[in-house]
Amino acid sequence: MLPPDVQKTCQDYLALADEHAPDLVRGLYLQGSVALDDYRPGVSDIDFVVVTGREPAPEELRTIHGLLRESHGETCFDGLYVTADDLRRDPQDTPPGPAVHEWKVEERSRFERNLVTWHVLAQGGVPVRGPELDVHTDWPALAERTRANLAGYWTNWRTAAAFTPGTRTTCWGVLGMTRLRHTLAAGRVTAKTEAAAFALETYDPRWHRIVKEALRLRVGGEPEYRSPVHRHLDTLRYTAMVLET
Incomplete structure (x- = not known):
C-alpha cells in the first residue's frame, strides 16, 4: 500500500x-x-x-x-x-x-x-x-557504470565537498556513496537506509558514528556530533575510505 x-x-x-x-x-x-x-x-x-x-x-x-x-x-x-x-x-x-x-x-x-x-x-x-512492464536489465553493465560513477562523479564530488561543510554534504555524501558500494556488494539496487545498515555491519567501528549521523539526518533522532567541524572532517575521511575500498 x-x-x-x-x-x-x-x-x-x-x-x-x-x-x-x-x-x-x-x-x-x-x-x-x-x-x-x-x-x-x-x-x-x-x-x-x-x-x-x-x-x-x-x-x-x-x-x-x-x-x-x-x-x-x-x-x-x-x-x-x-x-x-x-x-x-x-x-x-x-x-x-x-x-x-x-x-x-x-x-x-x-x-x-x-x-x-x-x-x-x-x-x-x-x-x-498500467500493465506489468517489460524492462531491459543488464547487471554487469550496471555494475561497471556504478564503479565508473564512484571513480568519476563521486571522486570529484568529494574534492568539492571539502569546501562545502553542512548537513546536506554529510547526508548526501555518506549515504550516497555507501548505497553504491552496497549495490555492488548485494548485486541489486539498494536503498540508503539499507546501505547504512550494511556499513554498520561491514566497516570498522571507527566509521559508525558518521554513518549513524548521516542516517539520523535522513530519518531523525539525536545528533551524534556536537561540533559541525568534526562531523565534516569525519565525512571527508569516511568518503575517502569508501572510494579507496
Missing part, C-alpha cells in the same frame, strides 16, 4: 494529466525510495516514470506539473516520460526525452534515464496505472 501522501499526489497527477493531456499517460509507475521501501515523508522525493501513449507537448507538461505544484509543492514529483519501447532498450541507446526535476519541465533531458532507474522498475517498480 502506498503512503497516503504518495497516493494523493499520484491521484491528483493522473486527474490533471487526463484533463489537460488526454491519452498521454498510458502507465504511471513509481521507482526510487517508494519502490525500495525507503520512502520518508517530508524527506524523500516521489520518483515516477510515465509510459506515454503519444508524444507529450511541453506546454501540456508545464500546465500539469505547475498545477500539481500548487497543491503538492512540499514534495518534489520527479521523473521522466518514456515509451514502452524505450524501457525495452538500454537507456544509453535511447534519445533524451521529457523529464521533470524539482518541478522544472525539461524538454530533452537524460535525467533518470539510466540503468539504475530501469533496474529499480524491474526489481520493484510500483504500478499506479
Whole structure:
C-alpha cells in the first residue's frame, strides 16, 4: 500500500494529466525510495516514470506539473516520460526525452534515464496505472557504470565537498556513496537506509558514528556530533575510505 501522501499526489497527477493531456499517460509507475521501501515523508522525493501513449507537448507538461505544484509543492514529483519501447532498450541507446526535476519541465533531458532507474522498475517498480512492464536489465553493465560513477562523479564530488561543510554534504555524501558500494556488494539496487545498515555491519567501528549521523539526518533522532567541524572532517575521511575500498 502506498503512503497516503504518495497516493494523493499520484491521484491528483493522473486527474490533471487526463484533463489537460488526454491519452498521454498510458502507465504511471513509481521507482526510487517508494519502490525500495525507503520512502520518508517530508524527506524523500516521489520518483515516477510515465509510459506515454503519444508524444507529450511541453506546454501540456508545464500546465500539469505547475498545477500539481500548487497543491503538492512540499514534495518534489520527479521523473521522466518514456515509451514502452524505450524501457525495452538500454537507456544509453535511447534519445533524451521529457523529464521533470524539482518541478522544472525539461524538454530533452537524460535525467533518470539510466540503468539504475530501469533496474529499480524491474526489481520493484510500483504500478499506479498500467500493465506489468517489460524492462531491459543488464547487471554487469550496471555494475561497471556504478564503479565508473564512484571513480568519476563521486571522486570529484568529494574534492568539492571539502569546501562545502553542512548537513546536506554529510547526508548526501555518506549515504550516497555507501548505497553504491552496497549495490555492488548485494548485486541489486539498494536503498540508503539499507546501505547504512550494511556499513554498520561491514566497516570498522571507527566509521559508525558518521554513518549513524548521516542516517539520523535522513530519518531523525539525536545528533551524534556536537561540533559541525568534526562531523565534516569525519565525512571527508569516511568518503575517502569508501572510494579507496
